[in-house]
Amino acid sequence: MTYIRNLILTFLLLIPGIALAHGPTRQKLTLAVDVAATPDAVWAVIGNFQDMSWHPAIFSTKGEGGNAIDATRVLTLEKEGGPTISEVLYKYDAAKMSYSYRINEVDVAVLPVTNYSSHLTVTPTATGGSHIEWRGAFYRGYPNNDPPENLNDAAAIAAVTAVYKAGLDALEKKFGK
Template identity: 80%
Template sequence: MRILLRVLTILVLSWLALPAALAHGPTRQKVTLTQEVAAPPAEVWALIGNFQDMSWHPAVFASTGEGGNAIDATRVLTLGQDGGPTISEVLYKFSDEKMSYSYRITDVDVAVLPVTNYSSHVTVKPGKNGGSLVEWRGAFYRGYPNNDPPDNLNDEAAIAAVTAVYKAGLDALHERFPGN
């Protein structure tokens, strides 16, 4: 009888825990894009290595900030046009030697970029034939933190939006340094 009681207890507790196990919420998403660029790494880094200046990206109308390339430097990107939506970011890693930096978004309207808890890393490495390989990667959660997100704030929307941002920037670099 005791064994039967223990088995029933385990079954009941497992059954009660099932909804919590199935309701897991969002998972961290990741995007990595790379682009070969027909310019030496130092030349590409000279263009994109200043955290305060993102004028090389076609979606950025203006970039303002404080702190240069020091850890905890901040920037605000104005998108599209004067008075357009903004994204606020903070720098948390920077290396001229490694030609890389990492930053986090501190404030963005999910209608502009449907992500939360976003961090990103940009690096320039030697590429083919004396050119460069630019890598831009990020990790983030979708814009809606609960279960059953609307289509515009789900994982797919977040991945598509971040991919579009990276692709536009990398395509602009490829066009700026033609030859590949």
């Protein structure tokens, strides 16, 4: 009986250490905006995976595959020869005005995330306008414990928030509130 009691006590003492030893947790973020334009008008602007010119940080988009599953695009940021983000489309539904993609290559100095996936959706509002939702899930840029400040969870969340906010703000400006 003493052996079992000691085994249980040992296990209970190890649990806090096990809990602290895990790596990063997946972060999730959702931002949205309502605009005055109809869903069809909004989808005409953002529904083409190969064209992200509506986002102010995007200098150019180059891709292959249109809106087919496994289509790819490379986003060049800011200026000619600027940093790039490579993405692949894994879900597309024009009828539901929604698509999902993931980043397959990005320098963490550009966007401090890993294993990033995102979903962009347009739905009608009760007033005839559109609700645009941009959701993402990702891990911080540093996959191990004790990340540097520029690659920690807070940095990843702040960076993705800034990307989504800039894009949604641009759409709100284009289509009105």
